[in-house]
Amino acid sequence: MADAADIREERTSVDDIFDTLRAEIMALELRPGDKLSESDMAARFGVSRQPVRDAFNRLANQDLLVIRPKRATEVKRFSMREIEKSRFVRAAVEEKVLRLAAENCDLVGAARLDMSIAEQEQLLETASFDSFGALDLIFHKTLSQIAKTEFAFDVILTEKTKIDRLCVLGLSKEQRLPDLVEDHRRIADAVKQHDGEAAVQAGMVHLGRLDETIARIEAQNANYFEIR
Amino acid sequence: MADAADIREERTSVDDIFDTLRAEIMALELRPGDKLSESDMAARFGVSRQPVRDAFNRLANQDLLVIRPKRATEVKRFSMREIEKSRFVRAAVEEKVLRLAAENCDLVGAARLDMSIAEQEQLLETASFDSFGALDLIFHKTLSQIAKTEFAFDVILTEKTKIDRLCVLGLSKEQRLPDLVEDHRRIADAVKQHDGEAAVQAGMVHLGRLDETIARIEAQNANYFEIR
DNA sequence: GATTTCATTCTTGCATACTAGAATTGCGAA
DNA sequence: TTCGCAATTCTAGTATGCAAGAATGAAATC
Numbered sequence: 311m312a313d314a315a316d317i318r319e320e321r322t323s324v325d326d327i328f329d330t331l332r333a334e335i336m337a338l339e340l341r342p343g344d345k346l347s348e349s350d351m352a353a354r355f356g357v358s359r360q361p362v363r364d365a366f367n368r369l370a371n372q373d374l375l376v377i378r379p380k381r382a383t384e385v386k387r388f389s390m391r392e393i394e395k396s397r398f399v400r401a402a403v404e405e406k407v408l409r410l411a412a413e414n415c416d417l418v419g420a421a422r423l424d425m426s427i428a429e430q431e432q433l434l435e436t437a438s439f440d441s442f443g444a445l446d447l448i449f450h451k452t453l454s455q456i457a458k459t460e461f462a463f464d465v466i467l468t469e470k471t472k473i474d475r476l477c478v479l480g481l482s483k484e485q486r487l488p489d490l491v492e493d494h495r496r497i498a499d500a501v502k503q504h505d506g507e508a509a510v511q512a513g514m515v516h517l518g519r520l521d522e523t524i525a526r527i528e529a530q531n532a533n534y535f536e537i538r
Numbered sequence: 539m540a541d542a543a544d545i546r547e548e549r550t551s552v553d554d555i556f557d558t559l560r561a562e563i564m565a566l567e568l569r570p571g572d573k574l575s576e577s578d579m580a581a582r583f584g585v586s587r588q589p590v591r592d593a594f595n596r597l598a599n600q601d602l603l604v605i606r607p608k609r610a611t612e613v614k615r616f617s618m619r620e621i622e623k624s625r626f627v628r629a630a631v632e633e634k635v636l637r638l639a640a641e642n643c644d645l646v647g648a649a650r651l652d653m654s655i656a657e658q659e660q661l662l663e664t665a666s667f668d669s670f671g672a673l674d675l676i677f678h679k680t681l682s683q684i685a686k687t688e689f690a691f692d693v694i695l696t697e698k699t700k701i702d703r704l705c706v707l708g709l710s711k712e713q714r715l716p717d718l719v720e721d722h723r724r725i726a727d728a729v730k731q732h733d734g735e736a737a738v739q740a741g742m743v744h745l746g747r748l749d750e751t752i753a754r755i756e757a758q759n760a761n762y763f764e765i766r
Numbered sequence: 767g768a769t770t771t772c773a774t775t776c777t778t779g780c781a782t783a784c785t786a787g788a789a790t791t792g793c794g795a796a
Numbered sequence: 797t798t799c800g801c802a803a804t805t806c807t808a809g810t811a812t813g814c815a816a817g818a819a820t821g822a823a824a825t826c
Contacts, residue, residue: 358811371599380817395689402630461623586781608787608808
């Protein structure tokens with residue numbers, strides 16, 4: 311569900327526009343509430359309104375734009391309900407994954423977890439924080455694989471994406487990373503020891519960090535949120 | 539995410555086409571693998587290709603169509619991976635909901651559950667099986683409300699929808715309904731007695747019925763499934 | 767000065783025409 | 797009969813123009 315390539319089999323100019331705008335929206339270069347015009351975008355990308363229109367439609371379907379006929383199209387504001395939903399789904403899915411992972415973790419799985427944790431700790435030392443996102447995904451994907459529920463990673467990825475746009479407004483990665491890596495280490499240890507309960511506990515602590523972050527962001531950026 | 543009204547603020551002809559086609563796809567009147575043509579649909583709905591195109595895009599984004607540029611647009615086949623994913627998410631979310639519901643169920647909640655169960659049992663006697671779908675949704679929605687996680691119902695609805703298209707191929711409602719209502723009664727009883735564990739157990743039995751159904755459908759309708 | 771009204775402008779919705787490329791079909795040759 | 801090639805017909809992608817409604821700003825009125 312993430313990018314255009316999942317749905318179509320060949321790239322068109324609509325795909326380019328879609329991917330570009332999506333990245334800008336996710337990075338908050340286009341901010342919640344910003345108005346977008348089909349004509350402006352057409353001029354910017356050097357195409358007619360039509361492909362822009364198609365791209366807008368796709369973005370609206372992914373809950374990133376709101377199209378208000380004959381009025382305007384704007385970048386969707388954050389919705390606390392949507393965020394709570396993502397938070398809830400992630401918690402539910404990760405809990406199941408961690409229990410299954412703890413149950414099914416074999417030597418190969420343990421080795422892969424060790425490797426993943428080692429990479430993350432190395433990254434902390436070399437201070438190349440930007441590539442943490444990729445390592446984070448690999449870690450959770452590895453857990454899904456050990457749990458023999460690979461499709462669970464799709465869900466985690468989808469829900470994570472929804473919250474990521476919000477987290478751009480939070481603290482810098484430099485500040486958050488040490489805690490996150492420590493969380494991961496605890497989760498990995500529990501899974502390796504087949505202690506599902508401890509793994510779930512560590513996982514909930516991990517997710518809990520999001521809550522503080524989200525609460526602070528909401529307090530400081532009310533204008534980016536839907537009125538409720 | 540279910541219908542067009544969630545995204546747009548005013549109905550357009552695109553909305554009509556989208557809703558109509560969506561219903562037909564869900565009811566398998568348009569079957570997996572069927573080819574759709576923008577021109578044909580335009581003629582059928584008495585509009586130009588453009589609104590049809592927009593509707594196709596939306597349906598593709600909801601994983602109901604596959605658009606292959608310059609080739610064709612066809613109704614998406616079932617994907618076992620997608621189905622397993624929905625099954626997993628539903629299990630994870632419902633488990634959390636049932637535990638929270640058992641924890642938080644008060645007298646008002648208990649009364650609402652009784653009412654819902656009574657309606658379902660009455661429906662069994664009057665044999666008006668077609669309206670069970672609505673009652674089923676209400677039951678799960680009530681549970682989400684008792685659990686104070688109303689947004690969880692959105693998820694359940696979304697995932698259920700994905701599997702519903704498949705279940706059209708299964709046994710008649712007449713055959714399945716008695717068991718389903720009995721499952722619901724057990725779940726409601728457990729929740730009312732604040733027995734989270736029993737509620738989850740009954741919930742898993744309830745979901746487990748899907749697995750047999752899905753396996754049989756896959757065996758008998760391989761042509762409706764993606765090759766893997 | 768505040769408010770109301772109206773014209774202008776900007777928005778998206780829809781129709782039409784054209785293009786490029788894939789699939790299909792029919793014909794001709796082996 | 798079968799195979800291959802070419803013409804035709806289908807597909808969706810894109811450009812353009814017009815229509816209808818909403819927003820905006822200026823002018824007129826109180």
